[in-house]
Amino acid sequence: MKLIVCEKDLAARRIADIxxxxxxxxxxxxxxxxxxxSQSGEEFRILGLKGHILQVDxxxxxxxxxxxxxxxxxxxxxxxxxxxxxxxxxxxxxARDAHSAIIATDxxxxxxxxxxxxxxxxxxxxxxLEIKRARYSAITRSEIQQTFQNLEEPYEHLxxxxxxxxxxxxxxxxxxxxxxxxxxxxxxxxxxxxxxVQSPTLVLLVQRELEIRDFKPTPYWQIKVRLKDGxxxxxxxxxxxxxxxxxEAEEVFARLGEEGLVTSIREVERKKAPPAPxxxxxxxxxxxxxxxxxxxxxNIAEGLYMRGLIxxxxxxxxxxxxxxxxxxxxxxxxxxxxxxxxxxxxIASKRFVPTRGKKQSxxxxxxxxxxxxxxxxxxxxxxxxxxxxxxxxxxxxxxxALQMTMQVDIDISGEPFxxxxxxxxxxxxxxxxPYFKSADVILPQLxxxxxxxxxxxxxxxxxxxxxxxxxxxxxxxxxxxxxxxxKSTRHSIIKSLYDRGYVVGNPLVPRExxxxxxxxxxxxxQKISSPxxxxxxxxxxxxxxxxxxxxxxxxxxxxxMLDEIMEVMEKEREEIAADIRxxxxxxxxxxxxxxxxxxxxxxxxxxxxxxxxxxxxYPQCTEAYPLPQKGKIRSTDEVCPDCGTLRITVINKGRRxxxxxxxxxxxxKKELVGSGRKSKRGEN
DNA sequence: GCAAGGTC
Numbered sequence: 001m002k003l004i005v006c007e008k009d010l011a012a013r014r015i016a017d018i019x020x021x022x023x024x025x026x027x028x029x030x031x032x033x034x035x036x037x038s039q040s041g042e043e044f045r046i047l048g049l050k051g052h053i054l055q056v057d058x059x060x061x062x063x064x065x066x067x068x069x070x071x072x073x074x075x076x077x078x079x080x081x082x083x084x085x086x087x088x089x090x091x092x093x094x095a096r097d098a099h100s101a102i103i104a105t106d107x108x109x110x111x112x113x114x115x116x117x118x119x120x121x122x123x124x125x126x127x128x129l130e131i132k133r134a135r136y137s138a139i140t141r142s143e144i145q146q147t148f149q150n151l152e153e154p155y156e157h158l159x160x161x162x163x164x165x166x167x168x169x170x171x172x173x174x175x176x177x178x179x180x181x182x183x184x185x186x187x188x189x190x191x192x193x194x195x196x197v198q199s200p201t202l203v204l205l206v207q208r209e210l211e212i213r214d215f216k217p218t219p220y221w222q223i224k225v226r227l228k229d230g231x232x233x234x235x236x237x238x239x240x241x242x243x244x245x246x247x248e249a250e251e252v253f254a255r256l257g258e259e260g261l262v263t264s265i266r267e268v269e270r271k272k273a274p275p276a277p278x279x280x281x282x283x284x285x286x287x288x289x290x291x292x293x294x295x296x297x298x299n300i301a302e303g304l305y306m307r308g309l310i311x312x313x314x315x316x317x318x319x320x321x322x323x324x325x326x327x328x329x330x331x332x333x334x335x336x337x338x339x340x341x342x343x344x345x346x347i348a349s350k351r352f353v354p355t356r357g358k359k360q361s362x363x364x365x366x367x368x369x370x371x372x373x374x375x376x377x378x379x380x381x382x383x384x385x386x387x388x389x390x391x392x393x394x395x396x397x398x399x400x401a402l403q404m405t406m407q408v409d410i411d412i413s414g415e416p417f418x419x420x421x422x423x424x425x426x427x428x429x430x431x432x433x434p435y436f437k438s439a440d441v442i443l444p445q446l447x448x449x450x451x452x453x454x455x456x457x458x459x460x461x462x463x464x465x466x467x468x469x470x471x472x473x474x475x476x477x478x479x480x481x482x483x484x485x486x487k488s489t490r491h492s493i494i495k496s497l498y499d500r501g502y503v504v505g506n507p508l509v510p511r512e513x514x515x516x517x518x519x520x521x522x523x524x525x526q527k528i529s530s531p532x533x534x535x536x537x538x539x540x541x542x543x544x545x546x547x548x549x550x551x552x553x554x555x556x557x558x559x560x561m562l563d564e565i566m567e568v569m570e571k572e573r574e575e576i577a578a579d580i581r582x583x584x585x586x587x588x589x590x591x592x593x594x595x596x597x598x599x600x601x602x603x604x605x606x607x608x609x610x611x612x613x614x615x616x617x618y619p620q621c622t623e624a625y626p627l628p629q630k631g632k633i634r635s636t637d638e639v640c641p642d643c644g645t646l647r648i649t650v651i652n653k654g655r656r657x658x659x660x661x662x663x664x665x666x667x668x669k670k671e672l673v674g675s676g677r678k679s680k681r682g683e684n
Numbered sequence: 685g686c687a688a689g690g691t692c
Contacts, residue, residue, distance in 0.1 A: 008691060051690030058686085065685070073686090084691090110690055165688075173687030181686085188685060195687045302692075314691090489689060496687095 003098040004046040004134070005091070005118050007105040009033055010312065011139060012048030015104060018144045019044065032090035045094050049087055049105070054080040054117045056166045058174065065187065070179040071566040074559050078167055080117070088121055095122040100130040103154060106363060107135050109541065112155050113162030119154065137362040140323050160551040161541035167551075168537060168558045169196055172528055175562060180517060183573055184580035189632055192517055192580070193500055196533050197485045198493050199521055202502055202510070203529045204478065205470055206518035209510045215466035221249035225417060226456035227260060227410070232444040233455065236260075239409075239416040242462075249459055252415055256457050260412040262450045272401040274429035276318045276357030277366030278392045280487040281480050283313065286388055288473025290435065292381065293506070294491035300385045301367075309373050310389050314488045315364040318357020324365050326352040326397065335372030339390055342432060343372075346397050354396040368393045391433045398429035408446055412454060419443060469507035482531040483538070501587065501632065516583025520576050524569050527561065590635045590662070591646040596621040600646065600662075602633055613648075613662055625662040642668045 006012040016024040016035030024037035024046075035046040056078045062068050082088045095101065101122055103115035119131055132151035136143050176194035186192050223238035243249035276282075280298075287297035301313035320326070330352075333343035346352075357366070369390040375383050405422040421443035424430065430437050446452075470478065472494060479490050497503045502514030510518070521529040543549040569576060588602040590613055598617040605612060611633075615623040625645070627633060631652040636659065638647040643666035651657045661668065 049690090050692060053690095055689090056687090063685085070686095106690090114690065162689085169687045169689080171687090175686085177686040191685060193686070197688065306692080486689070488691080493688080 001043045001045060001098050003094050003101040003122075004044065004104050005101060005115065005122075006046065006048045007051065007111055007114055009048035009050075011104070011106075012046045014139045015144055016044075016046045018139070018141050019046075019148060029090040029093055030086040032086055034090065034094065045098070046104075047090060047094055049091070049114060049118065050084055052110070052114055052117065053083055053087055053091070053121065055083055056163075056170045057081050058170075065178050065182060068178075070175045070182065071563070071570060073175050073178070074171060074563050074566065078170065091118060091121055092125045095126045095129065098122075098126065098129060100132070102132050102134050102148070102151060104134040104136070107137055108363075109158055109162045109165070109545075112158040113166070116154060116156070116159035138321065138323070138364075140321075155545075157545045157547055161544040164541060164544055164551045164554045165537060167555050171555075171559060172196060172562055175566065176521075176525060176528065179566070179569060180520065180576070180580060183577040184584060186580075186584065190501070192513070193496065194517070194521065194525075194528060195493075196528060196537070197479075197489070198496055199518070199528050200482070200484055200531045200533070201475070201479060201493055202497055202514055203518045203522060204482075205475075205497075205503060205508050206510045206515050208467060208469060209515065212466040212469065217463035217465070218244070219246075219461065219463050220244055221246055222460040222462060223249060223253055223256075224458045224460055225256070225260075225412065225454055226458075228453040228455050229444050229446060229450065234419060234444050236408075236410055236417040236419045239418055246459075246461075253457060253459055255413050256415060256454065257413040258454050260410045260417065260452045260454055262408060262446050262448055262452065263411050264409045265406065265446060265448055266408075267404060267406050269425070270403045270405055272403055272428070272430070274355050274395050274398055274400060275392060275433065276355050277320055277368070277396050278389065279315050279318050279357070279359065279366055280313060281316075281476055281490075282318075282392075283367055283385075283389070284476045284491060285473035286392070286435075287385060288471060288476070288506075290384055290388065292384065293495070294472050294476050295495040296381070297385060298491045300382055301389075304373075304382060304386055304389075309369065309371050309386055311366075311368050311370050312364045313367055315361075315366060316359050316487055317361045317364060318366055319360040320354045320356075320365055320368075321362060324368070326354060329368060329370070329393070330397075333369060333372045333390065333394075336390075337374050338387070339372060339394075342394055346394065351397045351399070354393075388435075391435075394432040395429040398432055399426075401428035401430045402426040406443055408443060410452065469509060471507045475508065483534055484531055501634070504634070512583040512586035513580070514583075516580045520579055524572060524576065525565050527565065587635075590648060591637070591639075593617065593621060593623050594644065595623045602627065626664055628660070640666055640668060642666055 006015060012035055016037065020037035024035045026033050026035055037044050058073060058076060059079050062073060062076065103118065105111040105115040122129055131154065133154045134147045135152050136147040173195045180194060181187055181191040184192065220242040222241065225236050227234055227236055283301060284294040284297055288294060301310065304310045305313050330343045330347050333339045367389055373386050378386060402425045403422055404425045407418055407420045410417045421441040423440040423442060475494060476490050479485050485493050501511060503510050527533050540549065540554045544551055544554060590600045590602060593600045593615040596615060596617045598615055598621065600613055601616055603612060603614045610629060611627050613625040613627055615621040628650055631650045634649040636647050636649055640647055640661040643661050643663040645662040647659050647661050649657050649659055
């Protein structure tokens, strides 16, 4: 029996179909599907893993954070532990009966690592097994058939590069996470984390926040006039969009007479190209514009993919391979009542060539609908994502949109004014993807040389605005630009910043705890506060792949570097502890006290160690409220209209966050507590 | 209870 090991069930199923010509059947082993078939007297079994099967970890004796100095962890031996017992058992069982195995995981760094981990498990039960590697970059009939006739050897170096990443990420993550959590005594539910990807992402947000806080607005002035042409009234602005001196604006203002002259009208037709095909980043950033967090958009997309409604959602590629039958996709979309007409239109106009994006890879096609769904059969959020994917796909087939833009120049007493407008003259792809369509600005019918009447003039005092905060959608894009995280992890990295209490809201606003942690890392562990650590790791991994470096050299150097950082951080322990505690303390403020106006904050009772909300004016002010003893507490700026006390959010693991009035006697309390029933999926 | 990377 030949055993073929794939990275995921989808690949196993499709490869089985191709190699067997559709004669394979499915059996379950330890709940894992295995595809079987026979060919020229040989029996085949194809097994799909669920991604990584092992993870690196510290041996159990180091589990207690308080009993181990974080710095000691740096040079400790790491172990690998199974992630999913069913997968391992199914793999072992199949390996026992096999006389050879073929590793057919994705051909990339993590895929090779997954494959080599599988080889390790296989060898435990069947040491002499012959092992080959099937290298393919797309699951198409021709490529799979060819690949399996030209098997290769495993790429040990590639897997080693993956191991280096695993080890470095765990060592830096564990040591620094424990160190800052222990020094600031933020433990268990409230621990503070540090990581190669999450920390530079947090720093990005914090630096923007500090820029906003430091921002000094510059005043400027605009001149606006109200004009009349025949019956129509309209507004025009002075061409000096920003007068930096008020006097200057006033001088111009004083000169303006009661009549203006249309000096020129320019019309320009602009082409708006349809979007490139959708990859994960585009899916997440578009979904964010529709109000879905990247984490829930990804979750929902995963579910739609599992139900066969959209293609694989984790992809960088933005170029459709020729193997995708675009016309066929449109035909299946006719099964959707909501999209039947649009699909028919595109079929009738024979538009079967999609746009091409800049990122081309062959592992998966861009995200597209694989079946026609109907709105009634999906939840509102599922429909939102399905609709987005489908509309985006249709847009990539449609013709470009045309927008007419107009600028009219008007002279008033020698001063230049303008009005500008635009309108869509051909909808093209915007018809399918109307979410982000800009509204038309229609101008009055004017002619060059025409006179207009000045009805009114006005000086507007304005100020320059600080840079905007990152929205979740923009952050996903920025992370991709900086090389932080991957298509599969960015959404979860962002979610963990919320879970740690580093940020709130969308756009993301850092809390004081997040600012304190970021500032500490910038100051004392610069390395892990910037995207450069990832960039350098990538270079080191390339050298491992080329055989120029060994994994242990790279990890060893990284350990030394961390040790030097930790030596300094240990010396500065008191200062670091104070900085982070100050940040944490500020976030413990729930709001203002109703009685005395001072801060209400989360405190702990001396004797019982139970937490409660008390007034910082104690003992003069004795305002106090009980708190649930479990779960994370976050303040809100809401005040209950019934009892008049502040509301807080309580977050318990695996449950939907619930809001609670501080006053335990509040009449609305029962209803609020009871609202945690409906769904596990919460929006941030 | 640590990270980030796969995948469900």
